[in-house]
Amino acid sequence: MADIATRVHNHKWKIDPIVRSLIDTDFYKLLMCQSVFRNKPDTNVTFSLINRTKTIRLAELVDEGELREQLDHIRTLRLSRGESTFLRGNTFYGKRQMFRPDFMEWFEGMQLPPYHLEKRDGQYELTFEGKWPEVMLWEIPALAVLMELRSRAVLERLGRFEIQVLYARAMTKLWEKIERLRQIDGLKIADFGTRRRHSFLWQDWCVQAMQEGLGPKFIGTSNCLIALRHEVEAIGTNAHELPMVYSALARDDAELAQAPYQVLADWHEEHDGNLRIILPDTFGTEGFLSRAPDWLTTWTGIRIDSGDPATGAETAIRWWQSRGEDPRQKLVIFSDGLDVGKIEELHRQFTGRVKVSFGWGTMLTNDFRGLVPDDGLAPFSLVCKAVSANGRPTVKLSDNPNKAMGPADQIARYKRVFGVGDQAAVEVVV
Amino acid sequence: MADIATRVHNHKWKIDPIVRSLIDTDFYKLLMCQSVFRNKPDTNVTFSLINRTKTIRLAELVDEGELREQLDHIRTLRLSRGESTFLRGNTFYGKRQMFRPDFMEWFEGMQLPPYHLEKRDGQYELTFEGKWPEVMLWEIPALAVLMELRSRAVLERLGRFEIQVLYARAMTKLWEKIERLRQIDGLKIADFGTRRRHSFLWQDWCVQAMQEGLGPKFIGTSNCLIALRHEVEAIGTNAHELPMVYSALARDDAELAQAPYQVLADWHEEHDGNLRIILPDTFGTEGFLSRAPDWLTTWTGIRIDSGDPATGAETAIRWWQSRGEDPRQKLVIFSDGLDVGKIEELHRQFTGRVKVSFGWGTMLTNDFRGLVPDDGLAPFSLVCKAVSANGRPTVKLSDNPNKAMGPADQIARYKRVFGVGDQAAVEVVV
Numbered sequence: 035m036a037d038i039a040t041r042v043h044n045h046k047w048k049i050d051p052i053v054r055s056l057i058d059t060d061f062y063k064l065l066m067c068q069s070v071f072r073n074k075p076d077t078n079v080t081f082s083l084i085n086r087t088k089t090i091r092l093a094e095l096v097d098e099g100e101l102r103e104q105l106d107h108i109r110t111l112r113l114s115r116g117e118s119t120f121l122r123g124n125t126f127y128g129k130r131q132m133f134r135p136d137f138m139e140w141f142e143g144m145q146l147p148p149y150h151l152e153k154r155d156g157q158y159e160l161t162f163e164g165k166w167p168e169v170m171l172w173e174i175p176a177l178a179v180l181m182e183l184r185s186r187a188v189l190e191r192l193g194r195f196e197i198q199v200l201y202a203r204a205m206t207k208l209w210e211k212i213e214r215l216r217q218i219d220g221l222k223i224a225d226f227g228t229r230r231r232h233s234f235l236w237q238d239w240c241v242q243a244m245q246e247g248l249g250p251k252f253i254g255t256s257n258c259l260i261a262l263r264h265e266v267e268a269i270g271t272n273a274h275e276l277p278m279v280y281s282a283l284a285r286d287d288a289e290l291a292q293a294p295y296q297v298l299a300d301w302h303e304e305h306d307g308n309l310r311i312i313l314p315d316t317f318g319t320e321g322f323l324s325r326a327p328d329w330l331t332t333w334t335g336i337r338i339d340s341g342d343p344a345t346g347a348e349t350a351i352r353w354w355q356s357r358g359e360d361p362r363q364k365l366v367i368f369s370d371g372l373d374v375g376k377i378e379e380l381h382r383q384f385t386g387r388v389k390v391s392f393g394w395g396t397m398l399t400n401d402f403r404g405l406v407p408d409d410g411l412a413p414f415s416l417v418c419k420a421v422s423a424n425g426r427p428t429v430k431l432s433d434n435p436n437k438a439m440g441p442a443d444q445i446a447r448y449k450r451v452f453g454v455g456d457q458a459a460v461e462v463v464v
Numbered sequence: 465m466a467d468i469a470t471r472v473h474n475h476k477w478k479i480d481p482i483v484r485s486l487i488d489t490d491f492y493k494l495l496m497c498q499s500v501f502r503n504k505p506d507t508n509v510t511f512s513l514i515n516r517t518k519t520i521r522l523a524e525l526v527d528e529g530e531l532r533e534q535l536d537h538i539r540t541l542r543l544s545r546g547e548s549t550f551l552r553g554n555t556f557y558g559k560r561q562m563f564r565p566d567f568m569e570w571f572e573g574m575q576l577p578p579y580h581l582e583k584r585d586g587q588y589e590l591t592f593e594g595k596w597p598e599v600m601l602w603e604i605p606a607l608a609v610l611m612e613l614r615s616r617a618v619l620e621r622l623g624r625f626e627i628q629v630l631y632a633r634a635m636t637k638l639w640e641k642i643e644r645l646r647q648i649d650g651l652k653i654a655d656f657g658t659r660r661r662h663s664f665l666w667q668d669w670c671v672q673a674m675q676e677g678l679g680p681k682f683i684g685t686s687n688c689l690i691a692l693r694h695e696v697e698a699i700g701t702n703a704h705e706l707p708m709v710y711s712a713l714a715r716d717d718a719e720l721a722q723a724p725y726q727v728l729a730d731w732h733e734e735h736d737g738n739l740r741i742i743l744p745d746t747f748g749t750e751g752f753l754s755r756a757p758d759w760l761t762t763w764t765g766i767r768i769d770s771g772d773p774a775t776g777a778e779t780a781i782r783w784w785q786s787r788g789e790d791p792r793q794k795l796v797i798f799s800d801g802l803d804v805g806k807i808e809e810l811h812r813q814f815t816g817r818v819k820v821s822f823g824w825g826t827m828l829t830n831d832f833r834g835l836v837p838d839d840g841l842a843p844f845s846l847v848c849k850a851v852s853a854n855g856r857p858t859v860k861l862s863d864n865p866n867k868a869m870g871p872a873d874q875i876a877r878y879k880r881v882f883g884v885g886d887q888a889a890v891e892v893v894v
Binding site for chain 1: 466467470623624625626628629631632633635636639672673676677
C-alpha cells in the first residue's frame with residue numbers, strides 16, 4: 035500500500051535538499067566556531083571554494099540553477115530545537131556543556147551569510163564573506179553540496195538497475211574494507227568523511243556499516259547530525275583555518291612567528307584531555323615542533339594531516355622524546371590520504387610506540403573509483419578555505435608543497451619566518 | 465512518515481508466505497498439466513522430494529513447523545481472477561487461448577492435494593499422492609519453499625548490514641554475469657530458475673536485472689507470475705515427468721519402448737512451432753533419437769538437459785543430418801548446469817550450425833556461492849519427481865548415470881529396453 039499522503043507531500047518539494055540541517059557539518063567546525071566566537075568574533079574573512087582537480091569541470095557538470103537552489107536552501111536553515119538540545123545537553127569528549135550558553139544563543143539565531151557565485155573556465159568561483167564565526171560554517175555544506183550535485187549529475191545517465199548495482203558494488207567495496215579493518219587488534223577509527231562524501235545518505239550508510247562491522251573499534255563520526263541520529267560520538271578538534279587566520283592577522287614577522295602558538299594557547303585555555311591535539315603542519319611540522327613552548331609537549335597528541343604520515347609520526351615521537359615526554363602516552367591521529375592498506379601499515383608501524391587513531395575521510399565516504407564508465411564518480415580534491423582575513427591574504431604551507439596555498443610573495447615570507455626548507459612533494463589525490 | 469495501517473497490517477501475518485500464487489510456478493508445468501488433464505487425467509501418481517545433496521541436512525536446518533505452515537498456506541491458494549484472465553487471454557508463444565476453457569475451469573477450482581511429511585536421517589521425506597494433474601502442480605512450490613526456508617535459516621544468523629552486503633554482493637555478481645552476456649551477439653536466453661531460486665524476491669530481481677541489462681537478448685522467464693507482473697514472455701515446453709509416467713504405465717516392454725514417443729505424439733497433436741521441442745534424454749538421447757519416428761525430425765528443436773551439453777548438441781546435429789534435415793533451421797536449447805562461461809562456450813561452438821538458446825536456471829537465481837561462511841547459501845540439488853504412477857515405479861536414466869533414479873531392477877530393465885550402454889558420469893552440482 036502506498037502512503038498517499040507521503041507521496042503527495044514528496045511532490046511538493048521544489049528540490050531534494052542535500053544539506054537539511056546546520057549540524058550536518060563537522061564537529062570541529064562547531065568547536066572552532068565557539069573558539070572564534072569567543073576570541074576573534076569581529077574578524078572579517080573570505081572563504082573560497084577551490085577545485086584542485088582541474089580536469090573535473092564542475093561548472094559544465096553541475097547546473098548553476100540547481101547549485102543556487104541548494105545554496106539558497108542552506109541559507110533558510112536554522113538550528114532546530116532538538117539539535118540545540120543535543121548540542122547543549124550531550125556529552126562530547128566526556129564533557130557536558132561543551133558549548134556554552136552564550137555561544138548556543140548566538141548559534142540558535144544564526145543564518146548563513148550570502149554567497150557569491152560565478153563561473154570561470156569551467157569552474158565555479160564560490161566565495162563567502164563576512165564575520166568569521168558565520169562564514170566558517172559555510173565550508174562543509176558548500177563542499178557537500180558540490181560533491182553531491184556532481185554525483186547526481188553522473189547518476190542521471192544511469193538506468194535503475196545500473197544504479198542499484200552501482201550502490202551494491204560500493205557497499206561491497208566498503209564492507210570488504212571493514213572486514214579487513216576488523217582484523218586489526220586495538221584499532222581506533224573515526225569517520226572524517228563529511229566534506230568529500232558521495233552523498234548524505236551514503237555517508238549515513240557508511241557510518242552505520244562501520245558501527246555494525248567494527249563495533250567498539252569504530253569510535254565515532256565527525257558529522258554532528260549523524261552522531262545525533264545514531265547516538266555515536268562526535269569526533270574532531272581543530273583545523274588549519276585557525277593558524278591561517280591568526281597568522282594573516284599578525285602585524286609583523288614576530289607576531290606571525292607566534293601566531294600558530296597563540297591559536298593553541300587560546301585552545302589550551304578552553305579544552306583539555308583528548309581535545310588537546312596539535313595540528314602542527316600548517317607552516318611545516320619540523321619548525322613548528324622545534325620552536326614549540328614546553329606547555330605544548332604536555333598536550334594529549336598530534337594530528338598528522340599532510341606529507342608522508344610515517345615521517346610525520348616519527349618527527350612527533352622524536353620531539354616528545356627530546357622534551358622528556360613518553361611517546362607511549364601520546365596519541366597520534368592520522369587523517370590524510372588514508373585507505374585500508376595505509377591504515378594497516380601505519381597501525382603495524384606505530385602500535386606500541388604511541389597510541390594510534392585514524393580519521394578516515396574520502397576513501398570511507400566516497401570510494402566510487404572504478405564503478406562507472408570514465409570513472410565519473412571518482413572522488414576529487416575540492417576544498418573550501420579561508421583565503422583572507424581583514425583584507426590580508428592567508429597562507430598554508432603544510433608538509434606537502436602540492437598543498438601549499440596563498441600569494442607567492444606571502445608563501446616566500448612564511449617560509450622564511452617559519453624556517454621551511456625543501457619539502458618532499460606527495461601527490462594529492464583527494 | 466510510516467504508513468501506520470501498513471505496519472499494523474503486516475503484524476497480522478501469521479507467516480511470511482513464500483509462495484503466494486498458484487502461477488508462481490514454471491510455465492511448462494501448466495502446459496504439461498493441460499496435456500495430462502486431457503490425456504491421462506485419472507492417473508494416480510506419487511511425487512517425492514529428493515535432496516541429492518546429502519551433506520545438507522535439511523531437517524536440521526529447517527524447522528518442521530515452519531515448513532508445514534508454508535505448505536499449508538500453499539494449499540489455501542486458489543487461482544485469482546487476474547491470474548485466470550492472464551492465462552486465458554495472454555498470448556503464449558504467439559498463440560491466444562493456449563489454455564482451453566475446460567482446463568481453465570478446472571484450474572480455477574483446483575486446490576493442491578494434501579502432503580505427507582516425515583523426517584528421516586536429517587532429511588525431510590515429503591510426498592504428494594493423488595491425481596496426476598493436481599499432484600504435479602506441487603513440484604515447483606514444494607521446491608521453492610524448501611529452498612527459501614533454507615535461505616532464511618542461514619540468513620537468520622546475520623546482522624542487518626551483513627544481510628545488505630550479502631545482497632549487494634549477489635547483485636554485483638549477477639550484474640557482472642549480465643555484463644558478460646551482453647557482449648554475446650545474437651544471444652537468446654531465458655530464466656529457468658524458479659525451482660532452485662534463493663527466494664521469490666531474488667528471482668524477481670534477477671528477471672528485472674536481465675530485462676534492463678540484456679534487453680531483447682532476454683527472451684523471457686519460466687515463472688508465470690513474474691511473466692505476468694513484468695509483462696515478459698512465459699517460456700517452457702515439457703519435462704521428464706511425461707515420459708517417466710507414460711513409461712511407468714506401459715504394460716510390457718513393447719509399450720515401454722513406445723511410451724516416450726507416445727508422449728510426443730500427444731504433444732504433436734496439441735502444439736506446434738516453438739513448443740515442439742524434443743527432450744530426448746529421459747532414457748538416453750542416442751537410442752531415443754536413432755529409433756525416433758520421422759515426424760519427430762520435423763519438430764522445431766531439442767532441449768539438452770543432461771550429460772555433456774556439446775556432445776548432446778552434436779548428437780542432435782548428426783541425427784538431423786542423417787534424417788535429411790538442415791540443422792541450421794533447428795533450435796537447440798541448453799538448460800543444464802549453465803553458467804556464463806559455459807554459455808559463452810556453447811554459443812561460440814554452435815552459433816551458425818544451429819539456432820541456439822539458453823534456459824538459465826540455478827546459477828541465475830541462486831548463485832550465492834562463497835557469500836557466507838561455510839558456503840551456507842550455496843545452491844544444492846533438490847528435486848521433486850514423480851516416483852510412481854498407478855502403483856508402478858518410475859525410472860529416469862538421463863545422459864548422466866549420476867542423475868539416474870528408480871529401483872535398480874527397473875533401471876536395468878529400462879537400460880535393456882532402450883539400449884543404453886555405458887554412460888559418462890558428470891558431477892551433478894545443482
